[in-house]
Amino acid sequence: MSASAQPSLRDEVGKAREMALGAIAGAADSMGLRKVAAELAHKQSALNAVRAQLGKIADASEKKLVGQALSEASGAIEQALAAREAELSAREFADQVARERMDLTEHLSAPQWGAAHIVTQATERLEDVFIGLGFQVAEGPEVETDFYNFEALNMPASHPARSEFDTMFIEPFSDDHEANTVLLRTHTSPVQIRVMQSWKPPIYAIMPGRVFRRDTPDATHMPVFHQIEGLVIDKGITFAHLAGIIEAFTKAFFGNDFTSRLRPSFFPFTEPSAEFDIRRANGSWIELGGCGMVHPNVLRAGGIDPEEYTGFAFGFGIDRMAKERHAVEDIREMYTNDLRFLRQFS
Numbered sequence: 001m002s003a004s005a006q007p008s009l010r011d012e013v014g015k016a017r018e019m020a021l022g023a024i025a026g027a028a029d030s031m032g033l034r035k036v037a038a039e040l041a042h043k044q045s046a047l048n049a050v051r052a053q054l055g056k057i058a059d060a061s062e063k064k065l066v067g068q069a070l071s072e073a074s075g076a077i078e079q080a081l082a083a084r085e086a087e088l089s090a091r092e093f094a095d096q097v098a099r100e101r102m103d104l105t106e107h108l109s110a111p112q113w114g115a116a117h118i119v120t121q122a123t124e125r126l127e128d129v130f131i132g133l134g135f136q137v138a139e140g141p142e143v144e145t146d147f148y149n150f151e152a153l154n155m156p157a158s159h160p161a162r163s164e165f166d167t168m169f170i171e172p173f174s175d176d177h178e179a180n181t182v183l184l185r186t187h188t189s190p191v192q193i194r195v196m197q198s199w200k201p202p203i204y205a206i207m208p209g210r211v212f213r214r215d216t217p218d219a220t221h222m223p224v225f226h227q228i229e230g231l232v233i234d235k236g237i238t239f240a241h242l243a244g245i246i247e248a249f250t251k252a253f254f255g256n257d258f259t260s261r262l263r264p265s266f267f268p269f270t271e272p273s274a275e276f277d278i279r280r281a282n283g284s285w286i287e288l289g290g291c292g293m294v295h296p297n298v299l300r301a302g303g304i305d306p307e308e309y310t311g312f313a314f315g316f317g318i319d320r321m322a323k324e325r326h327a328v329e330d331i332r333e334m335y336t337n338d339l340r341f342l343r344q345f346s
């Protein structure tokens with residue numbers, strides 16, 4: 001190799017280094033920078049081409065100088081890549097934050113108040129009326145066991161009334177249900193048992209809450225809906241007290257021109273049982289719910305001596321009442337969360 005050719009290799013290193021640094025500085029974004037980095041790492045890059053010739057340099061001191069120039073260039077390039085990468089990604093992150101930023105002050109200038117859902121409004125009104133009649137409010141779990149939802153309510157494993165509740169089971173999925181089988185409660189009646197177990201009579205309780213049934217949604221059914229349960233346990237409670245409370249509630253909730261009636265019916269957890277209807281001012285009737293004297297087996301399951309105490313219970317759907325009150329045609333509309341629907345009642 002001629003003596004003049006060797007310094008030109010160092011020139012080439014210098015040129016390649018300048019080109020590389022220029023390309024790095026010129027990368028407009030981190031994607032572009034990654035492309036530059038890939039090109040620089042390529043076997044055929046200008047620097048790597050010089051590196052490939054290193055072995056052919058005969059003059060040891062020149063070889064050392066070229067080697068040094070190469071490693072300095074690599075170091076400088078590596079540093080420049082890292083610095084530019086940091087700079088670009090910081091800028092890109094700042095851009096992204098600016099782009100995705102929400103202007104929350106926008107909402108302050110035009111205040112919009114939310115309102116309670118009509119089912120919540122109905123529940124709160126029901127609570128107010130019953131609290132006014134001397135009741136206390138209790139709640140129970142939505143995920144229940146077979147024991148509380150059925151067995152303690154006088155529906156043992158093979159009881160035919162169980163099939164009326166299209167139950168959603170959580171576990172086990174098999175058909176052989178036992179007391180500890182876990183399910184979504186099909187009514188608020190299991191809360192009766194929980195209240196009896198944890199309170200001492202006299203008990204005057206209402207228990208509102210969500211209930212679940214394996215039902216296809218249509219204009220009058222939803223698989224998730226709401227009920228309110230009532231329970232009274234005291235000494236000397238009779239069916240007359242039940243009828244009196246239903247009537248007092250009817251007047252307080254619907255108005256003085258409404259009345260109630262009881263029709264004989266059957267529920268496993270009450271004996272005798274009845275259904276109650278409310279008569280509108282125009283003479284038409286609304287079927288509201290079920291009620292009856294608490295069955296001795298149910299009292300026992302709740303740890304209460306049926307020789308000492310008697311009681312009555314009632315239960316009815318809340319969604320239906322909200323639907324009735326606001327003349328909603330299709331119950332599904334209440335759960336689509338369409339603001340145009342919801343704002344009518346705010």
Ligand code: DAH
Pocket residue numbers: 186187188189229230267269270289290291292313314315316
């Ligand atoms: N749990 C019943 C249902 O979901 C309603 C009911 C009927 C509740 C009679 C009661 C009752 O407390 O005494 O269909």
